[in-house]
Amino acid sequence: xxxxxxxxxxxxxxxxxxxxxxxxxxxxxxxxxxxxxxxxxxxxxxxxxxxxxxxxxxxxxxxxxxxxxxxxxxxxxxxxxxxxxxxxxxxxxxxxxxxxxxxxxxxxxxxxxxxxxxxxxxxxxxxxxxxxxxxxxxxxxxxxxxxxxxxxxxxxxxxxxxxxxxxxxxxxxxxxxxxxxxxxxxxxxxxxxxxxxxxxxxxxxxxxxxxxxxxxxxxxxxxxxxxxxxxxxxxxxxxxxxxxxxxxxxxxxxxxxxxxxxxxxxxxxxxxxxxxxxxxxxxxxxxxxxxxxxxxxxxxxxxxxx
Amino acid sequence: xxxxxxxxxxxxxxxxxxxxxxxxxxxxxxxxxxxxxxxxxxxxxxxxxxxxxxxxxxxxxxxxxxxxxxxxxxxxxxxxxxxxxxxxxxxxxxxxxxxxxxxxxxxxxxxxxxxxxxxxxxxxxxxxxxxxxxxxxxxxxxxxxxxxxxxxxxxxxxxxxxxxxxxxxxxxxxxxxxxxxxxxxxxxxxxxxxxxxxxxxxxxxxxxxxxxxxxxxxxxxxxxxxxxxxxxxxxxxxxxxxxxxxxxxxxxxxxxxxxxxxxxxxxxxxxxxxxxxxxxxxxxxxxxxxxxxxxxxxxxxxxxxxxxxxxxxxxxxxxxxxxxxxxxxxxxxxxxxxxxxxxxxxxxxxxxxxxxxxx
Numbered sequence: 001x002x003x004x005x006x007x008x009x010x011x012x013x014x015x016x017x018x019x020x021x022x023x024x025x026x027x028x029x030x031x032x033x034x035x036x037x038x039x040x041x042x043x044x045x046x047x048x049x050x051x052x053x054x055x056x057x058x059x060x061x062x063x064x065x066x067x068x069x070x071x072x073x074x075x076x077x078x079x080x081x082x083x084x085x086x087x088x089x090x091x092x093x094x095x096x097x098x099x100x101x102x103x104x105x106x107x108x109x110x111x112x113x114x115x116x117x118x119x120x121x122x123x124x125x126x127x128x129x130x131x132x133x134x135x136x137x138x139x140x141x142x143x144x145x146x147x148x149x150x151x152x153x154x155x156x157x158x159x160x161x162x163x164x165x166x167x168x169x170x171x172x173x174x175x176x177x178x179x180x181x182x183x184x185x186x187x188x189x190x191x192x193x194x195x196x197x198x199x200x201x202x203x204x205x206x207x208x209x210x211x212x213x214x215x216x217x218x219x220x221x222x223x224x225x226x227x228x229x230x231x232x233x234x235x236x237x238x239x240x241x242x243x244x245x246x247x248x249x250x251x252x253x254x255x256x257x258x259x260x261x262x263x264x265x266x267x268x269x270x271x272x273x274x275x276x277x278x279x280x281x282x283x284x285x286x287x288x289x290x291x292x293x294x295x296x297x298x299x300x301x302x303x304x305x306x
Numbered sequence: 307x308x309x310x311x312x313x314x315x316x317x318x319x320x321x322x323x324x325x326x327x328x329x330x331x332x333x334x335x336x337x338x339x340x341x342x343x344x345x346x347x348x349x350x351x352x353x354x355x356x357x358x359x360x361x362x363x364x365x366x367x368x369x370x371x372x373x374x375x376x377x378x379x380x381x382x383x384x385x386x387x388x389x390x391x392x393x394x395x396x397x398x399x400x401x402x403x404x405x406x407x408x409x410x411x412x413x414x415x416x417x418x419x420x421x422x423x424x425x426x427x428x429x430x431x432x433x434x435x436x437x438x439x440x441x442x443x444x445x446x447x448x449x450x451x452x453x454x455x456x457x458x459x460x461x462x463x464x465x466x467x468x469x470x471x472x473x474x475x476x477x478x479x480x481x482x483x484x485x486x487x488x489x490x491x492x493x494x495x496x497x498x499x500x501x502x503x504x505x506x507x508x509x510x511x512x513x514x515x516x517x518x519x520x521x522x523x524x525x526x527x528x529x530x531x532x533x534x535x536x537x538x539x540x541x542x543x544x545x546x547x548x549x550x551x552x553x554x555x556x557x558x559x560x561x562x563x564x565x566x567x568x569x570x571x572x573x574x575x576x577x578x579x580x581x582x583x584x585x586x587x588x589x590x591x592x593x594x595x596x597x598x599x600x601x602x603x604x605x606x607x608x609x610x611x612x613x614x615x616x617x618x619x620x621x622x623x624x625x626x627x628x629x630x631x632x633x634x635x636x637x638x639x640x641x642x643x644x645x646x647x648x649x650x651x652x653x654x655x656x657x658x659x660x661x662x663x664x665x
Contacts (some may be wrong), residue, residue: 003516006511007512007515008516010508010511010515012513014508018376060649062572098478104344104346107665108346111346111348111352112348112528113550114532114550114551162469205503205504209503209504210503210504210506210507210508210527210529210532210533211532212503212527212528212529212532212551213346214344214346214347214348214503214527215345215346215347215376216342216343216344216376216501216527216652217342217373217503217504217527219499219502219503219505220503221387221464244340250505250508251508251512253507254495254497254508254512255512257494257496257661258462258493258495258509258512258516259516260493260511260660260661260662264665265495265498265662265664266498269496269497269498289433289502291384305621
């Protein structure tokens with residue numbers, strides 16, 4: 001493996017959890033729900049994945065556990081905001097705070113234990129392609145899922161009837177309701193999908209990226225995923241570009257430092273965020289495109305009229 | 307009139323009794339701790355919390371403790387410290403460099419509460435003390451080990467923030483390495499965080515990809531150790547013994563042992579003998595402990611043990627001249643030893659480090 005490949009691999013590992021969590025949240029927001037609890041669902045996924053992998057001895061079951069934990073946690077959000085119609089912003093923030101605290105409590109017994117790592121799956125023949133084979137076809141299962149999720153969500157949102165309904169709800173839940181679409185049920189499913197993605201992204205952190213459990217190990221990645229959704233202007237393909245761009249700039253600055261390039265490290269550390277702001281400014285220059293993509297009833301509570 | 311005199315006398319008598327009682331201390335003390343990371347980081351904050359538990363165990367019923375974890379440095383920490391001061395804490399330990407100004411600010415408003423700030427240098431009020439450990443002593447030892455063990459003649463250093471304590475560590479590591487191999491190369495990567503396992507792992511991967519075969523870190527998670535283990539490189543544990551994360555990887559670890567210090571200082575509050583101090587202890591006092599030397603040949607181990615013994619006895623000080631600054635000018639003349647005060651404000655590299663120190 002040469003150095004370019006090694007660096008790209010590092011970037012891919014850094015980008016995968018961001019991409020996965022962003023894709024989940026993208027679907028949630030497309031349905032008109034703003035869930036700021038991504039960080040909380042992610043950390044719950046991380047602790048559940050680690051704990052279950054330890055207890056069962058199987059990293060695969062751990063990943064599944066992380067996914068389920070994300071769904072369970074998102075259901076709490078769904079119940080509060082969709083059934084009880086609580087404020088989405090406040091509930092999402094509460095979910096993050098609860099997740100960070102609860103995961104610390106659950107994970108106390110697992111501190112200081114080396115974890116199991118989810119094994120890479122090498123796809124026969126394809127992984128033998130020079131240069132790209134090792135990069136694209138000899139990865140951990142969560143990486144494959146993240147790429148499939150991008151393609152799948154893109155197809156679902158823009159090519160399927162159900163996706164059209166989901167977007168209609170996101171743009172105007174009252175109109176969709178009047179047309180006989182079950183707004184609350186669709187939103188529940190979207191929120192659960194978001195939870196599953198965030199949970200799996202957390203699992204990636206604790207059983208692939210850094211196979212260990214330490215409190216607060218998400219370190220703000222849930223928030224970056226949220227920013228990526230806006231960055232992507234709610235389009236899956238752009239979320240992929242955004243996540244990899246962010247990963248590339250974060251790793252690139254570390255690499256530049258290790259090569260002894262004389263740029264102040266504080267500036268280099270700020271680069272990923274500066275890049276994000278720059279792209280956001282460029283995107284928002286085209287106001288019409290932004291408006292078309294933004295779900296119009298994002299964050300608004302929905303109470304069905306009887 | 308007589309009555310007034312009597313009561314006055316009584317009051318004086320009472321005061322007379324009360325005053326020595328105060329000096330003799332109190333029955334129960336409440337000690338509070340502010341941590342920069344989660345107690346479960348298995349690094350810096352974890353070790354401080356172990357120290358808290360040690361003091362609790364030693365003092366039993368006489369001690370009540372409380373702690374706040376993951377408190378960001380800066381304005382947030384001021385609120386946290388003030389909350390503790392209001393809630394009846396008798397002594398407050400603030401355990402990160404960035405709490406320095408907030409600690410002094412709150413201390414001004416609460417003269418009866420004792421404040422202890424770790425790794426800083428400001429004691430603006432009589433109720434503020436500072437404490438730190440000479441981790442650079444351990445870093446000299448691991449620098450020597452790195453120079454002996456590296457096949458590429460280079461090591462990677464994952465650094466957090468360019469504060470004096472971190473700069474001391476980098477310099478001391480390099481001086482140790484140069485004492486074995488004068489051409490030793492050190493690559494420094496600043497991650498600008500104390501704790502982010504993912505980012506620390508990224509930095510570790512980038513350094514190993516760049517050709518170093520030994521890693522050391524001044525950040526708090528075990529992630530770099532794990533990356534080194536995966537790649538078959540070697541690494542040094544930080545703050546706590548991280549051997550579980552790299553049974554065939556860890557060469558040794560520099561362990562922070564805060565327990566004895568916390569016990570002593572809290573006991574001093576109990577007994578009423580607490581005084582402002584600036585503690586900076588190291589191997590000799592047992593505040594800096596080296597984990598067992600593992601995964602190295604016997605001659606390297608013997609060398610490390612000898613250096614450790616020399617530093618403990620005071621025979622060897624890592625910052626002994628001749629030492630040149632990075633720009634080639636002289637810092638310490640032959641045989642000259644750096645003073646503690648100068649080290650506490652260290653803001654330049656020694657010669658041979660291939661990095662530009664962020665200012």
